Amino acid sequence: MSLRANWSYPTAIRFGAGRIAELAEHCKAVGLSRTLLVTDRALAGLPITARALDILDAAGLGRAMFSEVDPNPDEHNMQAGIAAYKAGGHDGVIGFGGGSALDLAKMIALMAGQTVSVWDLEDVGDWWTRADASAIAPIVAVPTTAGTGSEVGRAGVLTNSRTHRKKIIFHPKLMPAVTICDPELTVGMPRAITAGTGMDAFAHCLEAYCSPHYHPMSQGIALEGMRLVDTYLPRAHAVPDDIEARAQMMSAAAMGAVAFQKGLGAIHALSHPIGAVYGTHHGTTNAVVMPMVLDFNRPAVEALLGRAADYLGIGGGFDGFRARVMQLRAELGIPKDLTALGVGRDRLDELTQMALEDPSCGGNPVAMTPQNTRALLERCLSA
Numbered sequence: 001m002s003l004r005a006n007w008s009y010p011t012a013i014r015f016g017a018g019r020i021a022e023l024a025e026h027c028k029a030v031g032l033s034r035t036l037l038v039t040d041r042a043l044a045g046l047p048i049t050a051r052a053l054d055i056l057d058a059a060g061l062g063r064a065m066f067s068e069v070d071p072n073p074d075e076h077n078m079q080a081g082i083a084a085y086k087a088g089g090h091d092g093v094i095g096f097g098g099g100s101a102l103d104l105a106k107m108i109a110l111m112a113g114q115t116v117s118v119w120d121l122e123d124v125g126d127w128w129t130r131a132d133a134s135a136i137a138p139i140v141a142v143p144t145t146a147g148t149g150s151e152v153g154r155a156g157v158l159t160n161s162r163t164h165r166k167k168i169i170f171h172p173k174l175m176p177a178v179t180i181c182d183p184e185l186t187v188g189m190p191r192a193i194t195a196g197t198g199m200d201a202f203a204h205c206l207e208a209y210c211s212p213h214y215h216p217m218s219q220g221i222a223l224e225g226m227r228l229v230d231t232y233l234p235r236a237h238a239v240p241d242d243i244e245a246r247a248q249m250m251s252a253a254a255m256g257a258v259a260f261q262k263g264l265g266a267i268h269a270l271s272h273p274i275g276a277v278y279g280t281h282h283g284t285t286n287a288v289v290m291p292m293v294l295d296f297n298r299p300a301v302e303a304l305l306g307r308a309a310d311y312l313g314i315g316g317g318f319d320g321f322r323a324r325v326m327q328l329r330a331e332l333g334i335p336k337d338l339t340a341l342g343v344g345r346d347r348l349d350e351l352t353q354m355a356l357e358d359p360s361c362g363g364n365p366v367a368m369t370p371q372n373t374r375a376l377l378e379r380c381l382s383a
Helices: 019-029 047-058 075-087 099-111 191-210 216-238 243-262 266-278 282-312 317-332 348-357 359-363 370-379
Strands: 005-007 012-015 035-038 064-066 092-097 139-143 155-160 165-170 178-181
Touching (some): 012 243, 019 047, 019 139, 019 178, 035 099, 064 075, 075 155, 099 165, 266 282, 266 370, 282 370
Parallel strands (some): 035 092, 092 139
Antiparallel strands (some): 005 012
């Protein structure tokens, strides 16, 4: 089976090994002539980034790069990126990297031409209509990890440095005009990042599948996404240059982001504030709290996850599914609890309030309250 295809769902996706070679061609196809490649500090000096810049430069698009991207980017990163964008006279951005780079690229493209505050465009009601849509620059997405799925999403996450709250910023035009999914770009990921981003994709699929909202298309995508992660993440982690496993994980990441239109839940409601306050890796944090959230939600999802276990070929219904999650965590070296990530008990009240304010909270199958959310956080810590 050839793992190479052109898809138009939910945007134009050019999928396949080696397709980074088409980067300049697709930038020009969406009208770009002077691009700004946005990536993170770790990727900035790596050969895969140099190759992307070489491809752009050879096609007359320049080799401008902005790499002041923190693991949980905030408005200061965004303002620095906007300054670089304007100084270079750019007409579009390329998000190149993991979720942080892709999200910040989106924020730069969104806000470079706006007069409103970015916080006025939070994903609340119709706040997105406050933006001048004509001033949003085109976005090309090139993921180098397989987890967040930001390459197929209409939003980005930005941390407010003053409040330490992660905010979801939404606009329909934040959907990249074209996405290049080249699994060869993910081969060099450190094993810990392969594990964390892969479990992020699994969390997206799991929470979308369990969300009580009605969206049967997302339900089906989420179920197959879980199967792909369960099958191929251990392979990608064990043999980093397994291109088939890398490709299937890249598909699963995009599927997770499409599926969570149906909703997310307590896993993300906890991990967003923990990442904002403690700077933890988002996907790894999701994996750490996953079994505790499964226990929390069991009364509402036991039968549902029993059916998922059947589809994944896991025996034992809900208990078998949970055991498989624990097995995956062990195989991937995921820390056992939040204490191992450096989270203390001194800020539990603050984290509880932040979790209840997170938009993911509303998609959890069990209603989250101040009492049960604090108790859930406590179960995620060592005794």
